Every structure is written in C-alpha cells, then in structure tokens.
Amino acid sequence: MITLDISKALGKVTKEQVDACASQAKNCNRALENGTGKGSDFLGWLHLPSSITKEEIADIQKTAEKLRTQCEVVVVIGIGGSYVGAKAVIDALSGSFDFLEDTKPVIVYAGHNISEDYLHELLRYLKGKSFGLIHISKSGTTTEPALAFRILKKQLEDTAGKQKAQERIVAITDQSRGALRTLANEEGYKTYVIPDNVGGRFSVLTPVGLLPIAVAGIDLQLFMEGAEAMEKASGSDIPFDQNSAEIYAVVRNELYKSGKKIEILANFHPKLHYVSEWWKQLYGESEGKENKGIFPASVDFTTDLHSMGQWIQEGERSIFETVISVANPRCCVEIPCDERDLDGLNFLAGKRVDYVNKMAELGTQLAHVDGGVPNIRISLPELNAYYLGQLLYFFERACGISGYLLGVNPFDQPGVEAYKKNMFALLKKPGYESLLL
Numbered sequence: 063m064i065t066l067d068i069s070k071a072l073g074k075v076t077k078e079q080v081d082a083c084a085s086q087a088k089n090c091n092r093a094l095e096n097g098t099g100k101g102s103d104f105l106g107w108l109h110l111p112s113s114i115t116k117e118e119i120a121d122i123q124k125t126a127e128k129l130r131t132q133c134e135v136v137v138v139i140g141i142g143g144s145y146v147g148a149k150a151v152i153d154a155l156s157g158s159f160d161f162l163e164d165t166k167p168v169i170v171y172a173g174h175n176i177s178e179d180y181l182h183e184l185l186r187y188l189k190g191k192s193f194g195l196i197h198i199s200k201s202g203t204t205t206e207p208a209l210a211f212r213i214l215k216k217q218l219e220d221t222a223g224k225q226k227a228q229e230r231i232v233a234i235t236d237q238s239r240g241a242l243r244t245l246a247n248e249e250g251y252k253t254y255v256i257p258d259n260v261g262g263r264f265s266v267l268t269p270v271g272l273l274p275i276a277v278a279g280i281d282l283q284l285f286m287e288g289a290e291a292m293e294k295a296s297g298s299d300i301p302f303d304q305n306s307a308e309i310y311a312v313v314r315n316e317l318y319k320s321g322k323k324i325e326i327l328a329n330f331h332p333k334l335h336y337v338s339e340w341w342k343q344l345y346g347e348s349e350g351k352e353n354k355g356i357f358p359a360s361v362d363f364t365t366d367l368h369s370m371g372q373w374i375q376e377g378e379r380s381i382f383e384t385v386i387s388v389a390n391p392r393c394c395v396e397i398p399c400d401e402r403d404l405d406g407l408n409f410l411a412g413k414r415v416d417y418v419n420k421m422a423e424l425g426t427q428l429a430h431v432d433g434g435v436p437n438i439r440i441s442l443p444e445l446n447a448y449y450l451g452q453l454l455y456f457f458e459r460a461c462g463i464s465g466y467l468l469g470v471n472p473f474d475q476p477g478v479e480a481y482k483k484n485m486f487a488l489l490k491k492p493g494y495e496s497l498l499l
C-alpha cells in the first residue's frame with residue numbers, strides 16, 4: 063500500500079490534537095458512506111472501484127483497441143475534470159519521450175483552453191494523419207470543448223469522410239441530456255455515460271478517465287484494483303490510526319487552523335506534474351468556498367527548488383508541504399567515473415541517479431521543516447498503475463472527508479459559473495444579453 067508519514071508535519075500541530083479529531087473524521091467518513099452529508103447527490107465516485115465490472119472494463123478496452131488500431135493520433139477533448147485525470151495518469155505512466163518515438167497512437171488534448179494558436183497548430187499537426195476524437199463533456203455544453211470539437215470534427219469529416227469520422231469519434235457524456243448526447247445519438251457515435259452522481263473532478267475512475275487511459279495502453283484492471291485496495295483501506299470501518307485518508311484530512315485541516323493557508327504538493331519526478339494539476343482541481347474546487355479553504359499549489363522538484371525554493375524556505379510562513387515520494391524508479395542509470403573529474407562528481411561514481419534524487423528529497427525535507435514548513439509525505443513503492451489507482455482514490459476520499467471537516471459542501475462548484483456568465487454576456491450569447499456588463 064502507499065503510506066502516509068505525518069511525523070514531520072507535527073510541531074505547529076500536535077499528535078494529541080490530531081488524535082482528538084479522530085471521531086470527527088470518522089463521522090465525516092461515515093457521512094460520505096451513509097450519504098448524510100452535504101452534496102450527497104454526488105457520491106457516485108465512492109464505490110466506483112469495487113463496483114466496476116469485468117464486462118465494463120472489457121468494453122472500454124475494446125473501444126480503446128479500435129482507436130489504437132485505426133488512429134495515429136487520438137485527441138482527448140475536455141476541460142477540468144473532463145480531461146485532467148486522464149492526462150495525470152497517462153503522463154505519469156508513459157515514457158517521457160514517447161511522443162518522439164514511434165509509439166502509436168499519440169495522445170493529444172484539446173478543449174482545455176480557447177487559444178486560437180493552439181488549435182491552429184493542432185489542426186496543422188493532424189493534417190495527413192489518421193486521427194480520432196474522444197469528446198468528454200458531462201453537460202455537453204461547455205464552451206471550450208464544444209468549440210474544439212466543432213472545429214476538429216469538421217477537419218476529420220473533411221479529410222476522412224463522414225463514415226470514418228463517425229467510427230473514430232467517441233462521446234462521453236450524460237445519459238440522456240445535453241447537446242453532446244443529442245449529437246451522439248443522431249450521428250451514431252459510440253458513447254459512454256458519466257453518471258449523474260459523479261462530479262467532473264471525481265470522474266477519473268469512470269470512462270472519462272478510463273477510456274483515454276486504456277487508449278494509452280495502460281492496464282485498467284490493475285489501475286482499478288489499486289483504487290479498490292484504497293477504497294477498502296479508507297473505509298470508516300478502518301481504525302483512525304490506520305486510515306491514511308482520515309489522517310491526511312485531519313492533519314491538513316489542523317494545519318489550516320494553525321495559519322497554514324497554502325498546501326504545496328511537491329514531487330521529485332516530472333512525470334507527476336499533472337497528478338498535481340489534477341489534485342489542485344480536486345481540492346481547490348471542493349474546498350475553496352464560503353471564504354474558506356486551503357489554497358492548493360504545486361511544485362516539481364528539484365526543478366522548482368531553483369526558483370520557488372527561496373520562497374518556500376524563507377517566504378511568509380503560511381505554507382505546508384505534501385510530498386509524493388516514489389521509492390523505486392522504473393529504470394536504472396549509473397553515474398560513470400570520469401578520468402579528469404573536472405566537475406568533481408567522481409565521489410558519486412557507481413551510484414544511481416535516483417540515489418542523488420533521494421538525497422535531494424531528504425535534504426529538502428530537512429531544510430524546509432527547519433525553515434518552519436510542516437511536511438507530509440505520501441510514499442509509493444513505485445510508479446505503476448496499481449499504486450497510481452491507490453493514490454488517486456486516496457486523494458478523492460481524503461478530499462470528501464476534509465471538505466466535511468471544513469464544513470463546506472465538497473461536491474458543488476457555484477463559483478465557476480461567474481466567468482461564464484460574463485463571457486456569454488460579452489459574446490452576446492442568446493439569453494445572456496440582459497446581463498451585459
């Protein structure tokens with residue numbers, strides 16, 4: 063199992079303080095399980111790992127295989143919870159330079175911004191290539207992905223013909239409502255359903271995440287088994303002192319109460335960059351409301367030690383750090399001996415690069431804790447589908463508990479509508495004219 067170490071987070075917060083919150087955390091976890099807390103209409107994610115069937119996984123794999131054989135490139139179109147979970151898993155488990163190799167299909171993303179340059183460059187890249195589209199939108203009306211889909215669908219139909227385009231488009235959306243559902247039904251696209259009771263940021267373990275992940279050739283079965291192991295390990299029947307999701311939720315809330323308003327998720331592996339992006343959406347959108355909530359930030363070390371390192375070490379003491387630590391790398395690179403030793407690195411000859419990374423990790427922890435930054439550590443034995451499944455479910459479960467501890471509804475996002483209303487008014491979208499600024 064992945065493990066949680068809070069020993070370096072204590073100081074501002076004591077072990078007694080943490081233990082004193084055990085029953086409150088248990089109640090919050092039970093409220094999730096019993097559906098008695100705020101936002102209980104959106105708890106469909108809770109038992110996804112244990113309830114997905116072999117047939118469902120096989121069907122997703124079959125569609126993925128079809129796209130893999132038919133397409134050189136698959137474009138995943140979606141924004142927020144409708145793309146970032148898939149990207150987090152795919153990036154974490156793919157080779158850093160796969161995109162330069164002959165690995166097919168290449169997976170690219172669209173609909174997560176409205177940059178004209180981005181779309182133009184994507185259309186140019188796709189020219190002359192066989193490509194497919196996975197369009198993910200629960201509402202089916204989100205502007206960014208709808209715009210990208212309209213443009214990409216046209217290019218696909220123009221180049222491959224309507225029939226081939228229809229075979230290479232998959233829509234993941236609401237069961238019966240929304241523009242995308244209507245279009246998919248009319249055009250006969252293969253579709254998957256985003257359950258009504260699963261919000262975007264909690265949807266990575268539905269077809270929203272699973273189809274792109276399978277297209278990338280990642281073992282879905284193993285991924286879901288990992289998530290299931292964590293579903294069991296974070297249940298309210300597991301005692302508090304063994305329940306890492308409950309402990310993490312308590313510690314971050316106690317740190318918040320003690321004035322630590324910012325949580326920085328740090329990693330020492332660039333592949334984890336998008337896991338942090340996913341985590342930021344999960345916690346930011348779930349807790350940032352009613353003028354409350356920890357601000358979730360992230361850094362990639364050691365890269366950012368050469369930029370943000372100064373702020374973290376000596377800036378305002380309003381932060382704490384949560385480090386995702388990976389025990390064993392997948393590959394091995396040994397440091398060679400150099401005859402001239404001009405860089406003075408021969409003292410490391412024969413050692414692994416990961417050994418240096420680990421010492422950087424330890425040295426950073428000691429320095430930051432010394433500098434007044436409490437440190438929480440989440441350790442993965444290695445970066446594979448099983449432990450990543452565990453990690454994502456761990457964060458989801460802890461997020462639900464943490465939101466309840468904070469006293470907010472972790473499953474709504476009323477604040478994200480504000481920019482949309484203004485944008486639609488400025489664009490003179492029918493029905494929004496009266497809101498003109």
Ligand code: PA5
Binds near residue numbers: 142143144198261347
């Ligand atoms: O978590 C959320 O609800 C959001 O991030 C949505 O996933 C995002 O806004 C996209 O919405 P939709 O899937 O309806 O296009």
